[in-house]
Amino acid sequence: MTNRNLRLLPLLAITLIVVAIAPTLLWIRDHPLLAFSFFERGTYNTEISYQITVLMIVLVVIAIVAAMTGKAGLSYLNLRNRDGRIRPEPWIGLKPSDSDSWNNVGRNMAVVITLVTAVVIYFQVIHGERITLDLFPGLPLIVLFALMNAFAEEIIFRFSFVAVVHRYGYSPYVAQGLAALTFGIVHYFGTPGGIPGVLMAAYIGWLLAKSMFETKGFFWALAIHFLQDVVIFIALLMK
Template identity: 85%
Template sequence: MTNPNLRWIPLLAITLIVTALAPTLLWMRESPLLALALFERESYNLEISYQITVLLLVLIVIAIVAVMTGKAGLSYLNLRNRDGRICPEPWIGLKPSASDTWNNVGRNMAIVITSVTAVVIYFQVIRGESIHVDLFPGLALIVVFALMNAFSEEIIFRFSFVAVVHRFGYSPYVGQGLAAATFGIVHYFGTPGGIPGVLMAAYIGWLLAKSMFETKGFFWALTIHFLQDVVIFFALLMK
């Protein structure tokens, strides 16, 4: 689409797609389209059924973005791009020094965000409950589920906006704002949930979209989200 007067159409389209997918994911978690029975524990079967179904949707989202943006958009799926200059945003706690880049700040943010997530999850999910650690296949499945979930949600709620915003010349703040709003709202019904879940997810949505814009890659978004999900799935599946 070369007409600059029509560049709002792809942005509107991807916003509507993501907005429609958000409640669909909530519905699918309660009523997965697949009914796999691979494990003795039903919670594992429900999760793998959900994750595989969502991955199929993610492939469709990637295909749609590819049609809209071509190679320019798909380049943001690069996992090798880990570094880049950080534009300061003091209001979200990003006040980098002159020597700071995503290489070190991304690592620090991963530690901080994972730690905060662990605290919130303790009070929302674990507090007062007993933990029963299932070494196999439980711990292995937690890693697999966390990776699948992080990848899927980063594609839907981050990559989709970042690629389209970049391709059609919008400010990165548009992509970051849309990523924060959609990811935050859907987490009212997620884990962590409620108002704390909305605020945390909106912050993560903004930050990880920012990481993608500034590194021109997928690494920190996927890594930080994956570490969060390891904590969340451990709490949900081991209690």
């Protein structure tokens, strides 16, 4: 077997693992392996059961990536690396000036993406519905679920590809493309869903994989995804 084929095997392996996990997450949503009854509202119990189950899958993914990439791959879990030069991507709206970096563009993207998510969620989920604000335990749980979900999906759909692609010397575009493709397709059945959900999730998948590569860290991917998920869980759990 040639060196090229040996380099290709880890990439194929992690791609197959993520492709297998994606529909599994949808199945677990309706058939949780764990069933907790911590709260009076069934929706809270369903969500915490799902999130804890997925967290176990995430730990397995991290272990697999660690075995494939070692410290080089695990370094992308660093939350302190927040800055880095931005490679221009005019076709997705990224046209940074010479003075721009992830430290300031990350904040701007977080605001814009969260607002766009709020608009899409309003028309897909909230429009015509009545929202009931459950201050406790609703709001603390929304924050917890958003953080758990963002962390899990960033590990599965971004970190896995970025770490392997970096370790085996492939172009960052390979990880960004795989992240966009897998995250986009699975969101056809998610929230936001349908074609708008696919397009938005594919864009986010591409952008957040890019942020990991260029900052050599996890911060902006987690932060941007977390803010999105806060909006989504407010809509889903406060109906």
